[in-house]
Amino acid sequence: MSKTVLLTAGGTGGHLFPAQALASELIRRGWTVELATDERADKYGSAFPARKVHIIASETIRGRNPFLLAKTAVKLFLGTLQARKVIKALKPDVVAGFGGYPTFPPMYAARLTGTPSILHEANGVMGRANRLLAKGVTAIATSVPIEDLPADFKAKLTETGNPVRDAVLAAAELPYSAPLTGGTFNLLVFGGSQGARFFSDLLPPALEKLSADIRTRLRIVQQCRPEDMERVQAVYDSLGVQAECAPFFQDMPQRIAQAHLVICRSGASSVSELSVLGRPSILVPLPGAIDQDQAANAKVLEKAGGAWPIRQVDLYPERLAQEITRFMNAPEMLGEAAQKARSVARPDAVKRLADLVEKVAAKQGERP
Secondary structure: OOOEEEEEOOOOHHHHHHHHHHHHHHHHOOOEEEEEEOHHHHHHHOOOOOOEEEEOOOOOOOOOOHHHHHHHHHHHHHHHHHHHHHHHHHOOOEEEEOOOHHHHHHHHHHHHHOOOEEEEEOOOOOOHHHHHHHOOOOEEEEOOOOOOOOHHHHOOEEEOOOOOOHHHHHHOOOOOOOOOOOOOEEEEEEOHHHHHHHHHHHHHHHHHOOOHHHHHHEEEEEEOOHHHHHHHHHHHHHHOOEEEEEOOOOOHHHHHHHOOEEEEOOOHHHHHHHHHHOOOEEEOOOOOOOOOHHHHHHHHHHHHOOEEEOOHHHOOHHHHHHHHHHHHOOHHHHHHHHHHHHHOOOOOHHHHHHHHHHHHHHHHHHOO
């Protein structure tokens, strides 16, 4: 008899992509998969392999304003009632959460209904929502070792790695080919849901400072917000730089695989995909994050020698122009970094996490 899992994830790629990878693996194993998320998931939802997608009310805790905190509490309460109704009707064997406040109502509802649950932490620092939920879950899966966790959390830990989508594993079959001296140089730039504006402001003036012969070799693929695309493309056209700009690339794994160098944020999914694909990168951790999770993620690839993290405050146009020129003139550095990035990859992470899901479900089934 088919088992059922309710996956829950925040509506950004960083949360949804690992959930999507797990969904695909569990479906291959004969499971029925449903998803609980928020309204932001629409642009990803068509590709998510779930029998049904449940949009659950949620809200992120921001600041300390009493009115806003009360409003957030009410919305989380209503979302929990919604999620409890879904769980009562679906009767899943396991609920698995992938972080972000949209996971709070379904995961807390799982606790209220006595449903076994798994929390996956993709980052090198456990997020606030996950810390609030961790005490009530059956098991905790991590991507990398996490320090400073309470003893009762550590007793539940299994290090699985961060699952990557099937499209990433397929693209990883393409070996890295370092750029030829004097040849075309493929540069990929993306910023995720919170980082595209910074790169749209940074890249055009940086490219203006490059020498003409360097610019003619560049082939840029860049993620831009819709309102920024026209001005960014206009600068590239005026400089004679071949560029393709878009708000979102459905085939991002293939784009990463084709890149000689990637410039991006260091969200957990990006770092995991760069390692599985084995591509060198300049990582720019998102500043201002309370948990500094992106800085912790970047250190994993930096320690391996597969990436060069640069703080946003230190990455001005002149600096970026120097870095691009340096790497274009030293393809051997990129080839070596590509190998080192791949050395820390966990391509089997999705199988490890699926095994944990089945283990938790089996223990539930053994209960009298």
